Amino acid sequence: MNDNVNMCLLPIEGIKIIVDLEEIKIVDYNDRVKVPVPKSEGTDYRLSKQKPPYDPRINRAAIVQPDGPGFQIDGHTTSWMNWVFHLSFDARVGQVISLASIYDSEKHKHRSVLFKGHVSELFVPYQDPTDEYYFKTFFAVENSDCPNNAVFMDGYYAGQDGKLVKVPNVFCIFERHAGDAMWRHTELDVPDKTEARPEVSLVARMIATIGNYDPALDWEFKPSGSIKIQATTHTHVEQIKEDVYGTLLGDNTVGLYHDHFLIYRLDVDIDVSDNTTPRKSYWTVVSETAKTESEAKIQLGLKPAELVFVNPNKKTKPGNSYGYRLIPGLTTRAFTKYNVWVTQYNKSEIWAGGRYVDQSHGEDTLAVWSLRNREIDNKDMVFWYVIGIHHLPCQEDFPLMPTLSAGFELRPTNFFESSPVLKVKPPKPVTLPKCSAIP
Amino acid sequence: MNDNVNMCLLPIEGIKIIVDLEEIKIVDYNDRVKVPVPKSEGTDYRLSKQKPPYDPRINRAAIVQPDGPGFQIDGHTTSWMNWVFHLSFDARVGQVISLASIYDSEKHKHRSVLFKGHVSELFVPYQDPTDEYYFKTFFAVENSDCPNNAVFMDGYYAGQDGKLVKVPNVFCIFERHAGDAMWRHTELDVPDKTEARPEVSLVARMIATIGNYDPALDWEFKPSGSIKIQATTHTHVEQIKEDVYGTLLGDNTVGLYHDHFLIYRLDVDIDVSDNTTPRKSYWTVVSETAKTESEAKIQLGLKPAELVFVNPNKKTKPGNSYGYRLIPGLTTRAFTKYNVWVTQYNKSEIWAGGRYVDQSHGEDTLAVWSLRNREIDNKDMVFWYVIGIHHLPCQEDFPLMPTLSAGFELRPTNFFESSPVLKVKPPKPVTLPKCSAIP
Numbered sequence: 108m109n110d111n112v113n114m115c116l117l118p119i120e121g122i123k124i125i126v127d128l129e130e131i132k133i134v135d136y137n138d139r140v141k142v143p144v145p146k147s148e149g150t151d152y153r154l155s156k157q158k159p160p161y162d163p164r165i166n167r168a169a170i171v172q173p174d175g176p177g178f179q180i181d182g183h184t185t186s187w188m189n190w191v192f193h194l195s196f197d198a199r200v201g202q203v204i205s206l207a208s209i210y211d212s213e214k215h216k217h218r219s220v221l222f223k224g225h226v227s228e229l230f231v232p233y234q235d236p237t238d239e240y241y242f243k244t245f246f247a248v249e250n251s252d253c254p255n256n257a258v259f260m261d262g263y264y265a266g267q268d269g270k271l272v273k274v275p276n277v278f279c280i281f282e283r284h285a286g287d288a289m290w291r292h293t294e295l296d297v298p299d300k301t302e303a304r305p306e307v308s309l310v311a312r313m314i315a316t317i318g319n320y321d322p323a324l325d326w327e328f329k330p331s332g333s334i335k336i337q338a339t340t341h342t343h344v345e346q347i348k349e350d351v352y353g354t355l356l357g358d359n360t361v362g363l364y365h366d367h368f369l370i371y372r373l374d375v376d377i378d379v380s381d382n383t384t385p386r387k388s389y390w391t392v393v394s395e396t397a398k399t400e401s402e403a404k405i406q407l408g409l410k411p412a413e414l415v416f417v418n419p420n421k422k423t424k425p426g427n428s429y430g431y432r433l434i435p436g437l438t439t440r441a442f443t444k445y446n447v448w449v450t451q452y453n454k455s456e457i458w459a460g461g462r463y464v465d466q467s468h469g470e471d472t473l474a475v476w477s478l479r480n481r482e483i484d485n486k487d488m489v490f491w492y493v494i495g496i497h498h499l500p501c502q503e504d505f506p507l508m509p510t511l512s513a514g515f516e517l518r519p520t521n522f523f524e525s526s527p528v529l530k531v532k533p534p535k536p537v538t539l540p541k542c543s544a545i546p
Numbered sequence: 547m548n549d550n551v552n553m554c555l556l557p558i559e560g561i562k563i564i565v566d567l568e569e570i571k572i573v574d575y576n577d578r579v580k581v582p583v584p585k586s587e588g589t590d591y592r593l594s595k596q597k598p599p600y601d602p603r604i605n606r607a608a609i610v611q612p613d614g615p616g617f618q619i620d621g622h623t624t625s626w627m628n629w630v631f632h633l634s635f636d637a638r639v640g641q642v643i644s645l646a647s648i649y650d651s652e653k654h655k656h657r658s659v660l661f662k663g664h665v666s667e668l669f670v671p672y673q674d675p676t677d678e679y680y681f682k683t684f685f686a687v688e689n690s691d692c693p694n695n696a697v698f699m700d701g702y703y704a705g706q707d708g709k710l711v712k713v714p715n716v717f718c719i720f721e722r723h724a725g726d727a728m729w730r731h732t733e734l735d736v737p738d739k740t741e742a743r744p745e746v747s748l749v750a751r752m753i754a755t756i757g758n759y760d761p762a763l764d765w766e767f768k769p770s771g772s773i774k775i776q777a778t779t780h781t782h783v784e785q786i787k788e789d790v791y792g793t794l795l796g797d798n799t800v801g802l803y804h805d806h807f808l809i810y811r812l813d814v815d816i817d818v819s820d821n822t823t824p825r826k827s828y829w830t831v832v833s834e835t836a837k838t839e840s841e842a843k844i845q846l847g848l849k850p851a852e853l854v855f856v857n858p859n860k861k862t863k864p865g866n867s868y869g870y871r872l873i874p875g876l877t878t879r880a881f882t883k884y885n886v887w888v889t890q891y892n893k894s895e896i897w898a899g900g901r902y903v904d905q906s907h908g909e910d911t912l913a914v915w916s917l918r919n920r921e922i923d924n925k926d927m928v929f930w931y932v933i934g935i936h937h938l939p940c941q942e943d944f945p946l947m948p949t950l951s952a953g954f955e956l957r958p959t960n961f962f963e964s965s966p967v968l969k970v971k972p973p974k975p976v977t978l979p980k981c982s983a984i985p
Binding site for chain 2: 167168169170171172173174247249251252253254256257281282283284285286287288289290291301302303304305306307310314321323329331332333339413423425427430432434499501502503504505506507508509510511512518519520521522523524525526527528529
C-alpha cells in the first residue's frame, strides 16, 4: 500500500465476510472475484499534495459582523429574528429540530410551526447487483464546512454504558448572507421609489460521514416564515465494475450510477397540533380536503399539486385558514413511489424504513403504516418528504465530486395577516475598514 | 389620492383605453365596471414610513475582501477563476451572456461552453379573463439589490435616433460566498483527513421592472464548470376580483393566481459548435441519440430524462464524449407543454413567442419552428428552457411578496478528464480586524 489516503478510491473488491456479533465469530468468508485495483495517481485530494496549485485566484474573503452574531443560544435553544427553535443530537439521525415557533407581531406571541423534524431514513441504492457493502457513520462539522461567522455546538447522547457521550462541534449555526434580496419593489413613474432588503437567513448545519458519502444537512430559517430543508451530497465512491452499470472514469475505475434518498419526518403543528390539508385545484379555489392517509400521498411532477397544512378552526381577517404550504424541490421518482406522505401521528412511527432497517421484516415501515389509511383530517399529522438525488457519475466527480443539492421549503400561507418582513429594518451599512489590521 | 406610493395596490379597475400610436389618437374607451379601491392602509413599504420597526435584530454584516475582487473586467469581458465571458445589454432582453469558455488546465486552453444565452420570452398569464393590462419595462440594479462586494456595469443600446443610450448600473457582478462547500471529503479511520473547500461563485445579475413585477435574473458561474441560471420573482400585484380566481387578501383586495414563465434561449457550443444529444436510459448506458427536434423535446417530471450536449467527435481518455448536462429545477407544466426544446440553429429564431409577441400571427414561434422537425444531430444547436413559477398569492405576499426562485444548471459531464476543482487552493484565512475603523 502506498501513502495515498483516498482509500475509497482503492477498494479491494469481491470479498465478503459475515460476522456473528454475538459469538464474535466469522461465519462466512467469500472471495468472489479478483478485480484489479485502480491506479492511485491523481486521487489525493489533500492540499499539501497539490503542486502547483491550479488556480490561486480565489481571493480571501470573510463576513464581518461588527455587532456579533444576530442570534442567541441558550443551552440548545436558538433565538434569531422572529424564530425560536431547539436543536439537539440523536445518536441515530444526528440533527433534531423541535419546538420551532415564529413570533407574530400582530398577535404579540410566538406561534407553533414544527413540533419535531429530522431525517428518518437515508438510502443510497447502488445500481450494482453484487453485494459488497459497507456502512459506518460519524458526525462532525469542521471549520472548513462552515463560513467564518459560524458558531459551533456540541451534541450529547447516552453511551452503551449509560454514560453521557459528548460529540464536539456536531453542528454549526450561522447567518447566511448569500447576496440575494428578501423583497424588492420599484414603483413605476415614482423616482427613487425602489427599496429592497437583503435576504439573511439562519442555517443549522450537520454533516454525517457515512462510508464514502458526506451529506451536509441544512435547516434554514427565514424571517419571512419559511423553513428550507436541504441536503447537499458529496459522494466519492468509485468502484470497479463492468461498464453497463456506470461510467468508465479511468483505468479500472467506474463510477456507479446511484440514487440518494433522504426521507424526512416532520411532525408539523401549524398554529396548533391538529391540522387539516385542504387541496386546491390549481386555478380555482374549490378546495377538497385530504381526509385520509391515502388521499394525501403525492407523486410530485405528475400533475400540479399543492399541499397545505392549516389550522381549520381559525381564520385570518379576510377568512383564510392559517396555513403553511409545501414548495417542493426537484424530484426523482423511485423506490418509495410517492414523494410526499402524510400520516396520523403515532409515537412509534419514527423510522420510515423500519426500526432495524435491513433486519426489519417490512411490517414496520411507512408504506405499511399508511395502508391502514387512517383519518388525518383535523388530527395531529406527520409529514414525510422524500428527497431524491439521481447521480450519474462523470469524470468531473473523480476523485472528488462537486456538491449537488436538493431540498424543499415550507412557506407560510395565510398564517400571518400580512407580510411578516415588511417592517424588518435593514441593517445599517458597514463601512469597510481600511486599517492595517487586515493582514 | 393620498400620499401612498404603492400604486400597484391602488388600481382603478375596469377602464381600457386603446390608442393609435401612428395617429396619436384614442380610438376606444371602455369603462366596463366600477370597482371599489382597496384601502391603502398597511401598503406603504418604505422604511421611512415604518414605525416602530418590527425587528432591528438583522445585524450589520459585510463581506471583506482584503485583496479586492477576484475578477477582472476588461470592457464587457469578465475573467474569474477558470471562466471568461462577455456580458452585454440588449434593449429587449437586457442581459446577454456570450462567448463563455472555461480554462482546461490539462489541455492548457480555454474551451467553449456557451456561444450566447439570454431570456427569449417572459410571460405572466394572470388567471383573470378580463382584459385590463399594462406593460412597461425598465432595467436597473440598485445598491440594495446586490451585496456590498458587487461591482456595477453600465449597458448601452442604440436609441430611436441612432445615438448611443447609456443605461447606468444595469448589471452587478459579485463573488457569492453563501457559506456552502464546493467539495468535502473525510477519509474513514484516518484522523485529520477531512478537507473541504468553500464554494465561491461569480454572479452576473440584472433586474427588470415590468409593471408590478421585478424579476432578478442571475447567471452564476462555478469553478466546477457549472453555469446556474436563476430567476427570482417579486410580484406585488393585487387586483380586485371575485374570489374564484384568487385569494382574498384584505378589504377589496384579491391576489390573482398566476404563473411566471421565462423562456431562456441558449446557443450552447460544448467544446465545438456542432453538438449531439445522446439520451441515456436511467440505469444502463445504452444511449440513443435525439436526432431531430421532436425527439429532443422533454416534459420534465413525467419520466426520468437526462439531457446531455456532447461533442461527438472527441473523447476523453477513458472514452466518454466531452459533454455538459442539464440539471433541471422545479418544474411547472403549462402553456408551452414542453419544458425543454432543442432546435437547429437559425439566426432568425430568437424570440420564442414571435418577434412582435402579441401582434404576431403565431407563425414565427418556437412551437412552429420545431414542427419542421429538423435534424439536430451533430449540428449547431439551440437549447430552450422554460422556467415556470406558479404563484398562488397568500396574505404574506401583501403588500410585498417574499422572493421565490427557480432555475436550472448546466453541469460538465466528462467535459474534463477529472475534477477541475481538486487543485483549487483554498484562500488564506482572513483575520478579522479588531481596529476602530469599523464604525
